[in-house]
Amino acid sequence: MILPIGPIHPGLKEPLRLKLHTQGEKVLKAEIDYGYVHRGIEKIMEGKTWQKCIYLAERVCGICSYEHTQTFAETIEKISDVRAPVRAQLLRVITNELDRIQSHFLANSTYFKAIEHETLFMYVLSLREHAMDAIELLTGNRVNMGWNVVGGVRMDAKNIHLDAILEKISLIEKDLDRYTEIFSEGPLVGLRSKDVGKMTREEALKGRAVGPIGRASGLKHDLREQHHTYRDYLDFDPIWRKEGDNYARTMNRFDEVAQSIDLIRQAIDVLPDGDIRTKVDIGSGYAEWRNEAPRGEVAYMIETNGNLIKHISIRTPSIMNIDSCAKFMLKDVATVSDAVATYASADPCIACAERVAIIDVDKGETSKDIYNLK
Amino acid sequence: MSSVIWYLYEFARKSFFEGVTDAKSKHDIVEKPDRFRDFPEVLKEYCIACGACTQSCPSPHAIKLVRDGDNDDGEGQTYPVINTRACIRCGFCAEVCPTEPKTLLCGENHLIREEFNIIPSKRQYTVDDFLCIKCKKCIKSCPVDGAIIERDNKIAVDQSKCISCGNCLEACPVKGAMKGVFIDNLEDQKAIIRLVVNTLEEFIESKEDELQSLPSEKLLKLQLPLSKIWDKALQILPDEEVALEVIENATDRLKIRIITWDESKCEKCRLCVDECPTGAITYSPDENKVERDSDKCLRCSNCYQTCPFSVVKYFIAKFLLDEVDGEKVILITLKESQLANR
Ligand code: SF4
Ligand code: SF4
Numbered sequence: 001m002i003l004p005i006g007p008i009h010p011g012l013k014e015p016l017r018l019k020l021h022t023q024g025e026k027v028l029k030a031e032i033d034y035g036y037v038h039r040g041i042e043k044i045m046e047g048k049t050w051q052k053c054i055y056l057a058e059r060v061c062g063i064c065s066y067e068h069t070q071t072f073a074e075t076i077e078k079i080s081d082v083r084a085p086v087r088a089q090l091l092r093v094i095t096n097e098l099d100r101i102q103s104h105f106l107a108n109s110t111y112f113k114a115i116e117h118e119t120l121f122m123y124v125l126s127l128r129e130h131a132m133d134a135i136e137l138l139t140g141n142r143v144n145m146g147w148n149v150v151g152g153v154r155m156d157a158k159n160i161h162l163d164a165i166l167e168k169i170s171l172i173e174k175d176l177d178r179y180t181e182i183f184s185e186g187p188l189v190g191l192r193s194k195d196v197g198k199m200t201r202e203e204a205l206k207g208r209a210v211g212p213i214g215r216a217s218g219l220k221h222d223l224r225e226q227h228h229t230y231r232d233y234l235d236f237d238p239i240w241r242k243e244g245d246n247y248a249r250t251m252n253r254f255d256e257v258a259q260s261i262d263l264i265r266q267a268i269d270v271l272p273d274g275d276i277r278t279k280v281d282i283g284s285g286y287a288e289w290r291n292e293a294p295r296g297e298v299a300y301m302i303e304t305n306g307n308l309i310k311h312i313s314i315r316t317p318s319i320m321n322i323d324s325c326a327k328f329m330l331k332d333v334a335t336v337s338d339a340v341a342t343y344a345s346a347d348p349c350i351a352c353a354e355r356v357a358i359i360d361v362d363k364g365e366t367s368k369d370i371y372n373l374k
Numbered sequence: 375m376s377s378v379i380w381y382l383y384e385f386a387r388k389s390f391f392e393g394v395t396d397a398k399s400k401h402d403i404v405e406k407p408d409r410f411r412d413f414p415e416v417l418k419e420y421c422i423a424c425g426a427c428t429q430s431c432p433s434p435h436a437i438k439l440v441r442d443g444d445n446d447d448g449e450g451q452t453y454p455v456i457n458t459r460a461c462i463r464c465g466f467c468a469e470v471c472p473t474e475p476k477t478l479l480c481g482e483n484h485l486i487r488e489e490f491n492i493i494p495s496k497r498q499y500t501v502d503d504f505l506c507i508k509c510k511k512c513i514k515s516c517p518v519d520g521a522i523i524e525r526d527n528k529i530a531v532d533q534s535k536c537i538s539c540g541n542c543l544e545a546c547p548v549k550g551a552m553k554g555v556f557i558d559n560l561e562d563q564k565a566i567i568r569l570v571v572n573t574l575e576e577f578i579e580s581k582e583d584e585l586q587s588l589p590s591e592k593l594l595k596l597q598l599p600l601s602k603i604w605d606k607a608l609q610i611l612p613d614e615e616v617a618l619e620v621i622e623n624a625t626d627r628l629k630i631r632i633i634t635w636d637e638s639k640c641e642k643c644r645l646c647v648d649e650c651p652t653g654a655i656t657y658s659p660d661e662n663k664v665e666r667d668s669d670k671c672l673r674c675s676n677c678y679q680t681c682p683f684s685v686v687k688y689f690i691a692k693f694l695l696d697e698v699d700g701e702k703v704i705l706i707t708l709k710e711s712q713l714a715n716r
Binding site: 144 | 380381384407409410411430431432433462463464465466469481482518536537
């Protein structure tokens with residue numbers, strides 16, 4: 001039997017149709033249909049100035065909006081061959097890690113909701129609020145921060161802001177270990193999570209899974225390693241696990257939150273005085289840039305004429321993660337509720353994923369399935 | 375087992391009981407931080423109506439400039455209005471607003487930076503469909519692939535791809551088919567055009583005697599040095615390149631109709647009075663005189679075509695900006711129209 005879930009369903013954060021092929025309670029395989037929130041942001045951006053596009057880029061994703069502005073700004077900086085001042089680079093790290101903390105907490109709490117552990121769901125969400133507060137204090141808004149510009153960041157962080165951030169992250173740290181332990185030690189939680197929705201390393205490679213989802217399956221790949229700021233000023237080593245099940249994915253995210261807290265502390269320690277923004281003579285040309293968003297690799301490919309964006313294409317991590325979830329995690333899952341939990345553990349973010357379609361020009365067909373290419 | 379103890383421990387903690395007994399929102403949740411970016415606040419009185427905010431806004435229909443309070447003494451105050459249903463609270467308008475103090479306040483305000491040039495480029499290139507002969511020389515000269523395209527049998531410039539190099543303008547063999555329009559000071563450009571037209575008309579009208587005595591089918595050639603207009607034009611728009619091009623374009627295309635009125639020939643038949651569509655020609659019985667009010671006149675030439683006694687003469691003036699003896703002058707050519715003789 002095919003059991004449809006969605007597009008609008010309380011178990012899903014965002015609209016998407018999950019078709020589960022079931023035999024009794026057992027889920028044999030799954031299909032995923034996208035296309036409910038396509039907004040064509042790339043097309044809107046074409047022919048606009050970069051100053052406007054950076055605010056539009058922020059609106060590609062509703063959860064990890066920050067990384068999009070940073071990647072956009074860094075792509076244009078690459079075209080113009082400049083680097084933001086060191087202080088701005090480190091401020092970007094701080095905001096980026098705060099954003100990662102809140103995104104990972106949201107992902108984990110959604111997972112806890114999916115396995116019906118409402119206590120932990122509420123706990124983790126209330127912990128996330130500290131990260132949101134810190135972001136709001138620093139940048140002015142909670143989600144769409146408007147913090148990056150080409151050549152640096154918009155506002156300087158004063159000492160009171162840095163102190164407040166340190167205070168907020170110590171509040172997070174105080175409870176983080178406890179909640180992680182509730183999750184990792186709980187036998188019922190373990191029963192629902194361990195060995196469920198397993199994806200091996202080979203499958204993850206084949207599905208091009210990225211971010212915590214790939215890392216939980218043994219792909220030791222984190223673009224922060226290659227980023228110049230992390231490489232030059234911070235001590236960073238990616239966190240990864242081998243198991244590749246729901247448990248590993250959730251734990252990987254918890255561990256990355258602890259690591260992000262550490263990175264923020266490091267960044268505040270080495271934060272030098274100086275400018276937060278340089279004037280950039282926007283060059284014309286084409287460049288690509290990749291960054292590690294909370295969900296994995298975000299890539300921007302921009303072509304500009306020095307003022308207007310001529311062409312832009314954005315690759316977001318969720319498209320690969322959702323597809324590998326449908327192909328490899330959701331096969332032979334014991335129950336339907338486990339299938340939903342597995343889907344939640346892949347941290348799907350639909351709004352930003354709605355940008356891929358394969359068009360067969362000869363046949364005039366459109367398909368969203370990137371694995372069955374002929 | 376260990377987890378059961380964990381659960382019990384969870385509920386036995388002091389902060390858990392505190393939370394249960396004191397279930398209130400804490401203050402820090404409801405207070406907004408200093409940097410909080412709400413919808414922009416507008417302080418009308420500082421606005422200079424530059425339009426930078428509307429140009430910069432990334433969200434369509436979020437911000438609009440309105441003017442109110444117009445009365446007989448003059449124009450009222452222009453100021454921006456924020457549509458909160460479209461505004462995305464990015465605060466960009468507040469950032470680009472050049473007034474001191476700022477007209478728009480949105481979160482923590484910043485100084486305007488040079489890199490925030492809002493107008494994409496100084497010139498915008500467009501093709502005049504009417505004049506274009508579709509030789510496609512511009513497409514060949516364009517260094518950008520796809521910036522000039524042929525669509526529906528028309529040549530058009532794709533503004534999002536154009537890099538404003540100006541090659542097409544040089545390559546175009548037809549004068550005026552490819553236009554490089556300066557886009558960021560349109561109002562000033564209009565003012566210059568008005569200045570040119572008025573000055574030229576005044577100049578020609580001061581030469582009415584020469585016109586009257588001009589034998590038909592002869593041309594009258596006049597010259598007006600550009601310096602008569604130049605200083606005033608620069609006061610309006612202090613950019614020589616733009617000003618010169620505006621004047622050149624204006625004179626190239628300008629055609630002024632001149633109506634002359636020779637009182638002495640008038641026989642008071644009053645045929646023209648009824649013909650005139652604007653009532654510019656009036657007959658006063660007291661003085662027994664037909665008069666034309668040149669301010670109301672449309673230069674439609676109806677009176678010229680009606681008058682049986684050649685009181686009215688009708689000339690057409692054409693212009694050319696040229697250099698004579700190292701000085702820029704506007705060459706004026708006047709010719710009597712042959713309409714009535716046909
Ligand atoms: S805050 Fe942003 S969206 Fe709102 S009116 Fe100003 S520029 Fe437009
Ligand atoms: S940018 Fe400022 S001064 Fe200019 S129109 Fe807008 S509010 Fe008025």
